[in-house]
Amino acid sequence: MNLENQIQHRKLPKKSIIKRAVFIFIGAILMAVGLEIFLIPNQIMDGGIVGISIILSHITAIKIGLIIFILNVPFFFIGYKQIGKTFALSTLFAITILSITTVYLHPVPAFTDDILLATVFGGIALGSGVGLVIRYGGSLDGTEILAILINKKIPFSVGEVIMFFNIFIFGTGGFVFGWDRAMYSVLAYFIAFKTIDIVIEGLDQSKSAWIISDKHKEIGEAILARLGRGVTFLSGEGAYTGEDKKVIFCVITRLEEAKLKLIIEDLDSNAFLAVADIAEVRGGRFKKRAIH
Numbered sequence: 001m002n003l004e005n006q007i008q009h010r011k012l013p014k015k016s017i018i019k020r021a022v023f024i025f026i027g028a029i030l031m032a033v034g035l036e037i038f039l040i041p042n043q044i045m046d047g048g049i050v051g052i053s054i055i056l057s058h059i060t061a062i063k064i065g066l067i068i069f070i071l072n073v074p075f076f077f078i079g080y081k082q083i084g085k086t087f088a089l090s091t092l093f094a095i096t097i098l099s100i101t102t103v104y105l106h107p108v109p110a111f112t113d114d115i116l117l118a119t120v121f122g123g124i125a126l127g128s129g130v131g132l133v134i135r136y137g138g139s140l141d142g143t144e145i146l147a148i149l150i151n152k153k154i155p156f157s158v159g160e161v162i163m164f165f166n167i168f169i170f171g172t173g174g175f176v177f178g179w180d181r182a183m184y185s186v187l188a189y190f191i192a193f194k195t196i197d198i199v200i201e202g203l204d205q206s207k208s209a210w211i212i213s214d215k216h217k218e219i220g221e222a223i224l225a226r227l228g229r230g231v232t233f234l235s236g237e238g239a240y241t242g243e244d245k246k247v248i249f250c251v252i253t254r255l256e257e258a259k260l261k262l263i264i265e266d267l268d269s270n271a272f273l274a275v276a277d278i279a280e281v282r283g284g285r286f287k288k289r290a291i292h
Helices: 014-042 048-060 064-082 085-105 115-135 143-151 158-177 179-201 216-226 254-267
Strands: 206-212 231-237 244-253 272-278
Touching: 014 048, 014 064, 014 085, 014 115, 014 179, 048 064, 048 158, 064 085, 064 143, 115 179, 143 158, 158 179, 206 216, 206 254, 216 231, 216 244, 216 254, 244 254, 254 272
Parallel strands: none
Antiparallel strands: 206 244, 206 272, 231 244
């Protein structure tokens, strides 16, 4: 019996499926609002497949929802093969809701004619929607899937492929809508990009701390008592000295970073400290305890 037969794909619980569907639904609607209520009426584009759809809709007068759906259908099948059934179905659901909602919202007048306000709030709505859909296992644009496939055949990263793709789209948009609109489109894309990060990672971003010190016990006890954070002692060996070392690992919030540095400075000013961002923390005993 091979490994594939031994590992059974577990179905998601009904509660998880409903939760995923609800948030993907909300995300798709938010993106549609960003497009039809803010960006498109002011001739501001998004990047990726949606950006191409905006240009084609403007040139052909075909409803953008239909173009978005048609252009993304091939990526549904690619996503099914490359990433899996759950991702593909979530993506198909998200794109379907997005396409239908844009059709219904198209007759609704823009909330504002101010180009800067439309750019900022359109970018935020767009990024919030895309971020929610990605966070719950789907996609609203086939650009990343395409970039992953191209990346296997050319010496460029996925991010670089997406960047080149979007430069072409915004450049084309400059000829269609004017260069001022193309520049506002870049700004909207940047705002959406940053909003996606916030939605996926959350505002309360955690940090991991790695500390190497001869006073590891004292520092560990101080972190537990003064920060209320659990610590883990790991065994290490210095490559240069060959000495055994104890490494302290703990997870903190960004607001606790300054206090952690003070604790370490008080107990061992020569201690090694490395701090890194963490996108998500689950399980374990990383919950904050009462401090004293």
